[in-house]
Amino acid sequence: MKSRKLLCIYRNAGHLRKTLLPKLWDSFVCSLPESTRDVVEEEFVEVLSLYRQLEFFVLQHYIRIKSHKVSKICRDGLYLSGDIVSKTTKAGPRKFIFQLLAEVSFIFSEVIMTSPESLAFVLSSVLDRIFGAFVETAQSNLLPQEAALICLECQFLAEICGKYLSDFCEKSLDKVTGLLQASISEIDGEVTHRAFISKAVGLSSESWIKHAKETCLIGTECFS
Numbered sequence: 511m512k513s514r515k516l517l518c519i520y521r522n523a524g525h526l527r528k529t530l531l532p533k534l535w536d537s538f539v540c541s542l543p544e545s546t547r548d549v550v551e552e553e554f555v556e557v558l559s560l561y562r563q564l565e566f567f568v569l570q571h572y573i574r575i576k577s578h579k580v581s582k583i584c585r586d587g588l589y590l591s592g593d594i595v596s597k598t599t600k601a602g603p604r605k606f607i608f609q610l611l612a613e614v615s616f617i618f619s620e621v622i623m624t625s626p627e628s629l630a631f632v633l634s635s636v637l638d639r640i641f642g643a644f645v646e647t648a649q650s651n652l653l654p655q656e657a658a659l660i661c662l663e664c665q666f667l668a669e670i671c672g673k674y675l676s677d678f679c680e681k682s683l684d685k686v687t688g689l690l691q692a693s694i695s696e697i698d699g700e701v702t703h704r705a706f707i708s709k710a711v712g713l714s715s716e717s718w719i720k721h722a723k724e725t726c727l728i729g730t731e732c733f734s
Contacts, residue, residue, distance in 0.1 A: 524625070527561040531557065580614070580639055604659075607666065617636060621633075637667075637674060637675060648660050648685070652689075654693045658690060658706060660690075662707065665715060666723070
């Protein structure tokens, strides 16, 4: 409820700044003497600036709330999932991946109803936090099987949410893949990450992601 209120404040502040205040100014300025218009106009510009700052702070606060929530889902999923080596199978992503998708879908529906022009920025910011958490985990001396699962889950999320991925997300995905290859190279320098994934899960990366998308119960049409 709090997040929706923030979006309503953001929308209303933008409507005031872009539409209502300019209309009021146009009707008011005509009655002013020429000698005072410049002074009053400076104050009007300051008022518009204040509303612009209000929009910025409110939207950033909304993003912080949502980013904190997805961070907790990532943290619990990545660090409290138990033995993920045994879960590196063709069964698909872990449960928390679908929780993340559900949360991002909810954010999509909230923003698209109140402030569609901000949708790409909000989703990209939240996805940055998610992919950043994956990179952080991948850097913590994982076994190759663990790194393989994280790499596949990153690729799966990228496939679903690709329209809203920022450059940071793209670089994060490349970094996770690079970390997987590095961990494999310590065991066998001639094995590629693709070959290792196929052996670890019994499927190619493409087939694993396709299977994961087909079995996903979360409605992801909004991201396409």
